[in-house]
Amino acid sequence: AMPEDGTQNLKLVTCTAPVNIAVIKYWGKRDEDLVLPINSSLSVTLHQDQLKTTTTVASSRSLKEDRIWLNGKEENINLPRLQSCLREIRRLARKRRSSGDGGAESSGLAHKVHICSVNNFPTAAGLASSAAGYACLVYALARLYGLEAELSEVARLGSGSACRSVYGGFVQWLMGEREDGKDSVAEQVEAESHWPELRVLILVVSAERKLVGSTAGMQTSVETSPLLKFKKPLVVPAHPPVEGHCVVLDEFARRAANTFGKAIALGSSCLLTTHYNISVTNECSVKTTISLVNLNRNANNKVAYTFDAGPNAVIYTLQQHLEQFVELLKHFFPPETNGEQFVKGLPVRPASLSEELKASIGMDPTPKGISYIISTKVGPGPCMVEDPSLHLLGSDGLPK
Numbered sequence: 001a002m003p004e005d006g007t008q009n010l011k012l013v014t015c016t017a018p019v020n021i022a023v024i025k026y027w028g029k030r031d032e033d034l035v036l037p038i039n040s041s042l043s044v045t046l047h048q049d050q051l052k053t054t055t056t057v058a059s060s061r062s063l064k065e066d067r068i069w070l071n072g073k074e075e076n077i078n079l080p081r082l083q084s085c086l087r088e089i090r091r092l093a094r095k096r097r098s099s100g101d102g103g104a105e106s107s108g109l110a111h112k113v114h115i116c117s118v119n120n121f122p123t124a125a126g127l128a129s130s131a132a133g134y135a136c137l138v139y140a141l142a143r144l145y146g147l148e149a150e151l152s153e154v155a156r157l158g159s160g161s162a163c164r165s166v167y168g169g170f171v172q173w174l175m176g177e178r179e180d181g182k183d184s185v186a187e188q189v190e191a192e193s194h195w196p197e198l199r200v201l202i203l204v205v206s207a208e209r210k211l212v213g214s215t216a217g218m219q220t221s222v223e224t225s226p227l228l229k230f231k232k233p234l235v236v237p238a239h240p241p242v243e244g245h246c247v248v249l250d251e252f253a254r255r256a257a258n259t260f261g262k263a264i265a266l267g268s269s270c271l272l273t274t275h276y277n278i279s280v281t282n283e284c285s286v287k288t289t290i291s292l293v294n295l296n297r298n299a300n301n302k303v304a305y306t307f308d309a310g311p312n313a314v315i316y317t318l319q320q321h322l323e324q325f326v327e328l329l330k331h332f333f334p335p336e337t338n339g340e341q342f343v344k345g346l347p348v349r350p351a352s353l354s355e356e357l358k359a360s361i362g363m364d365p366t367p368k369g370i371s372y373i374i375s376t377k378v379g380p381g382p383c384m385v386e387d388p389s390l391h392l393l394g395s396d397g398l399p400k
């Protein structure tokens, strides 16, 4: 019988998923609806202790309609990408049930769902929040319906880069060849333990919403960037072999920015050669870039950098270079001294800087040019949250 408050038998699942930052970028689609890319890409999954999305999904026969809340605000559930994900995951669950191995897990398929999602970092600051968001949604729904396979394919329908956030460590998204996109899937290249000295810094120059979203930005690029003119970036092989990626990555340990950095810089140049109306960088990110290029020239390639579709530089460097590099950033971008932490996340110990090194950078300091730094490392893929007190939806199916 239907309970009076209409919410008994509410099934709740909460999961978390990571952000990923590509070193070989996805920037251009060959199919907008199926979200099929024009090249394969490679990314590093960042640690969820610093950057993650948490999503709770609830289902019960008493819920009247599908609803979604993002960072505390109810949003439109009818967004086409969101609808494709919901439709596809329900289709897969139905298929599995009719093949007989779905069991009780998939019995709530006709029920509506409530979705509640929060980020522990600023949304839409070019920090790939759509990647973590869709990966988390799809992972949580899959758990709700008792599904395990094909997650990256469904996440891809939400946002291309999301298909890489369903794995930890080093991940490639193979562009695939098929028109139906069945072979356009992500896979793990190396586990997060592969390269323990690798550290990641996000230099947040602006935590505001980006002006142009990725979907529109990459359309403009495909139309206007000379590098994307032939619908294939000149720098990325159509099917980079897995070994190729490992070479690129391992090379970094020896000659950092020379090889890895080149892939990154060329990837970013697709963004930078795009017609002027998509402005991914601003004065501060340009200055950051100059300081990084100079630093590398004068200090034997210690850092590699990349930009996504926003002004925040992402740095890949090794543990042994970290302290001095952060000290340089503090020197050239003196932070606001209002007590706010300049370096958030994994702690970085203070280090000393030689006058010689400072002089070699050849730049005047830009006070407050960087708002703050998020210090993190490579991390694992999506996780299930077992503690029921951490559900974002209450027993009434509404945000707590």
Ligand code: DP6
Residues within 6 Å of the ligand: 021, 022, 024, 025, 026, 027, 035, 041, 128, 130, 131, 158, 159, 160, 161, 162, 214, 215, 216, 307, 308, 309
């Ligand atoms: C610059 O995955 O956000 O971060 O598929 O249109 O949702 P849509 O785009 P999205 O684009 C990400 C672009 C990028 C590069 C990358 O992550 O590979």
